[in-house]
Each structure stands twice: as C-alpha cells, then as structure tokens.
Amino acid sequence: MSTKVEKRIVVDVPAGTAYSQWTRFEEFPHFMAGVDSVTRVGNDRLKWVAHIAGVRREWDAKILEQIPARRVAWAALEGVTNSGAVDFKDAGGNRTELALTLEYKPAGVVERVGDLLHVVGRQAEHDLKQFKEFVERQDRSTSARGPADSSSGWRQDYRFEHPFDQTNGLVDLEGESGGTADGENYSAAERRQREEHSRGLPPTPGGSDVMGF
Template identity: 65%
Template sequence: MSSKVEKRIVVDVPVGTAYNQWTQFEDFPRFMGGVESVTQLSDNRLKWVAHIAGVRRHWEATIVEQIPDRRIEWASTEGARNSGAVEFSDAGGNKTQLSLTLDYQPEGMVEKVGDLLHVVARQAEHDLKQFKEFIEHEGHATGAWRESAPTSEPSASNRYAHLFDQTGGLVDLEGESDGTADGEIHSAAERKGHKPDDGGAIPPLSGNLGDR
C-alpha cells in the first residue's frame, strides 16, 4: 500500500520561470523543508538525502519524463521507494499553477500509511508555499534546463516493470527469456535459427543530453 499526496498552488510568475526553477534540483533544499541535499549524478539521475517523518532517508531517482513548461516526473531506483510529478499550467496574468503529486511507500510495519500520508501531505503543502515565496521574491529562476527528457524508464506507476515488457505484465522473467526484445517473442530454441530484421532493430539508448 502506498501513500499518495496531491497538492496545488498558484505562483505569481510565468510558466517558463516556474518550470526553469524546478529544473534546478540541487536548489531544492533552499525551499523544501527536510531535504538535506540533492545531487545531480547525470542528466536524468539524482541522489536525495532528506528527513521524512523524523527519519533520515536517502535514495537515487531517475527523471522518467521531462517536458519543458509542462511536466517533470521522477521515480526512485534505489533506497526509499517513492515517485512524484509536477505539472505546470498557465493560470493567466503571468501566473502559473503547479500541481504536485507524491507517492511514498512505507517501509515495513514501522511506518503506518495513515500517519505517513499526513506527514507527507503537510510537508508537500509547506514546500509549495516556500517555493512560491522563493520564486516570487527572486523574480527569476536561478538557472534553467530546457531539454526534453523522453521516457527511457518505466513510468512511475509501473517503474518496476521489465524494460521490454509488451505483454501487460505477463513477460517471462524466470523462464527462457534472455531479457531482450527478441527474447520476449521467441523461445531460446527459436532464437538459434532466427535472424533479426535489421529494419526493426531497437535503436540504442540516447547518450548525454547535455549540461544542466
């Protein structure tokens, strides 16, 4: 069972300004209470250290989707299991509505979902208010990242799915599959005599997206 929180706020800056500031992940401790540090490991990987419900947590997260001026979505890959997304929409008059969704999974029997939901919801509301005060006081973003990051990882709602799963969760993870796209549609015996069609080959994952 997971703890899902949804919060919204309107900030008195244009969409581009609000979005640009949110891409500066290492600045999060300046307005997010409980966040000790966020370290940019690569273009789409982040290392977090934060205090949640009085307990120091750490995790690594991947940005699974990033669309300029519209949406940023991330999901943990190691450590505390959580995911989130923030969406930006024009509220008129050079104002922006931020819609924040957080999903944090309790660890074991120590954390109760109800108690954790209350803590995360209260913290999310506080952080959005702090973000509003920060960006409206600054009047401009401290930096910007304007590149799109297409989804190269499973979505946050199914982030533990198999990379090549095209079967709605019925992929064979324990049987003959070798973990490749070809392996999901052909048995081991069939693959020995099967010559892949170059025209349908899966292109390699993209490289460096650039500097933030």
C-alpha cells in the same frame, strides 16, 4: 500500501520561470523541509538525502519525463519507494498553477504512524508554499536588478571648450587674442588698454587695469 498526495498552488511567475526554478534540483533544500541535498549525478539521475519522519534516508531517483514549462516526473530507483510529478499550467496574467503529485510507500513503524497523521500531505503543502515564496522572491530580485542605474555614483566631468580657458568661462573667448595664452587671461577691454598703454596712449575712459600694469 502507498500514499498518494495531490496538492496545487498558483505562483505569480510565468510557467517558464516556475519550471526553470523547479528543475534546479540542487536548490530543493531552499524550500523543501527535510531535504538535506539533491545532487545531479547524470543527465537523468538524482541523488537525494533527506529526513523523513525523523529518519535519514538516501536514494537515487531517475527523471522519467521533463517537458519544458509543462511537466517534470521522477521515481526512486532504490532505497525508499517514492515517485512524483509536477505539472505547470498557465493561469493567465503571468501566473502559473503547479499540480504536485507524490506517491510514497512508508517504511517501518515510525513512517506508518507519520503516514496516518498525513505528515506527507502536510509537508507537501508546506513545501509548495515555500516554493511559491522562493520563486516569486527570486523573480522580483532578477527584475529589480535590470540595467545598471546610470545615476548611481554619477558625477559630472567639466571639460573646457577652449584649451586656454582655465576660468570656466569667466574670460572673453571671442577669438580676439589669436589663441595666445597671454590673450586668454584678459577680457577684450583689458587687452585694448594694454595695447594703448604700450603705445603711450591715455587709458580708455571707464577702463581699469586689473593686473596693475
């Protein structure tokens, strides 16, 4: 006698995102309690290792159907007897309804007791809730990263507009010096005083010779 479990949940991500995450089979242990590992061993083959009702089980499964953003179905080939499917339905507003169907045939007294206590059903419901939290968290993390924030670690590089201006604009740069280094060290008034001084003329009233000449 087999047990059939049907559970539904709505996740706050688009159908394509939910489908993409579910088909990363190797990540099942992140949200499926009791699943130790799932390894893809071919295009349509999976190797499962899990603990069911406290008993360690290993089995190979075949992916029977895989329709992007719509449906995934699988069935065990040997070992335990189980099969399952997940249908993805657009729920509007970038939300998706997942419908999980599991069929499981208990093996042994311990698993029959577990079946009577609806262990499989409770576990399926728990795993769907865990999947909801996992896929929504992954989606938020991906969205938050977005493009690189240019303000992070930002600093301004000051570049002088004139090759001789090492005073960041504190000297006159109107082009009266002819582009010489000596001329760029003085203001226009100071240059006139230096020229008058060199010709023996008296200083211009109100001027000052800040360089001590």
